[in-house]
Amino acid sequence: MDLQQMRYVLAVAETASFTRAAEHCHVVQSALSHQVARLEKELGARLFERTSRRVRLTTAGEAFLPAARQALEAAERARAEVAAATGEVRGRLALGTIPTVAAVDLPAVLGEYRARHPQVRITLRGGASERLAEQVREGLLDAAFLGVQPGFRTRGVCDRELAHGRHVAVVAAGHPLAEKGEVDLRCLAGEVFVDFAEGTAARAQSEEVFAAAGLRREVAFEVSGVELMARLVRHGLGIALLPAAFAVGLAGLRCVPVKDGPVRVERLVWSRSGLSPAASAFLELLGVEGPPPAG
Structure with missing residues (x-):
């Protein structure tokens, strides 16, 4: 063998x-x-x-x-x-990320990492926060960027909070809400929504605030990625709730503050077991001190 x-x-x-x-x-x-x-x-x-x-x-x-x-x-x-041991970082760096990460400029960070460590093979997977955290626990990923509710607890991994912010209502430029200075959940409850799949942390952030306010909403369009979500909103098929720090970068859409809307926390999680030299170098680039490399 x-x-x-x-x-x-x-x-x-x-x-x-x-x-x-x-x-x-x-x-x-x-x-x-x-x-x-x-x-x-x-x-x-x-x-x-x-x-x-x-x-x-x-x-x-x-x-x-x-x-x-x-x-x-x-x-x-x-x-x-x-x-x-000879001063060169090699091997593999496997990362995961939610599609709406905003706390770091991930392409820029990966570009700098590649320039510093050209011998490392980098892979990046997208997905829902829960599954990404599970893949870090299982050793399939070295680290992952999550977007979760404030009370979310990670298990079996190391983690660090990166950012904390509110969602905004994302609407088409010609939508009646586009010129509003601020809205509340009751104002949004009658709208048709575009959102992520049911059961994901991204969807739960919105579902729970509406439920806590005693309101119901209609999610007519479920998507797995932000690009399709933005296109549906752009064509006036619905509105979305997205983190403000991310939503401002969506061209052709308006962001309206929601005073009682969802709160999203971005977290970085990484393996509790001994990190590879490649993973340790990535955490160092982000200014995060992880456990010592294995061996």
């Missing part, structure tokens, strides 16, 4: 295809299939069920996958630690 065989198995599991896995690993499919078959023979168990329509993990494959992933991460960490 070697690391390359593990990489092939992970690629097949992630793509559900030997053909796509071979393309991802830059090898011919016959070579990849041969190595997976050799590994299955050594393990004495089939890792994949193969049919003409699909490829999926067997029970043995599902048991093998977490250990294989840990082995590959340990090998990568070992290479990074050796490089760090």
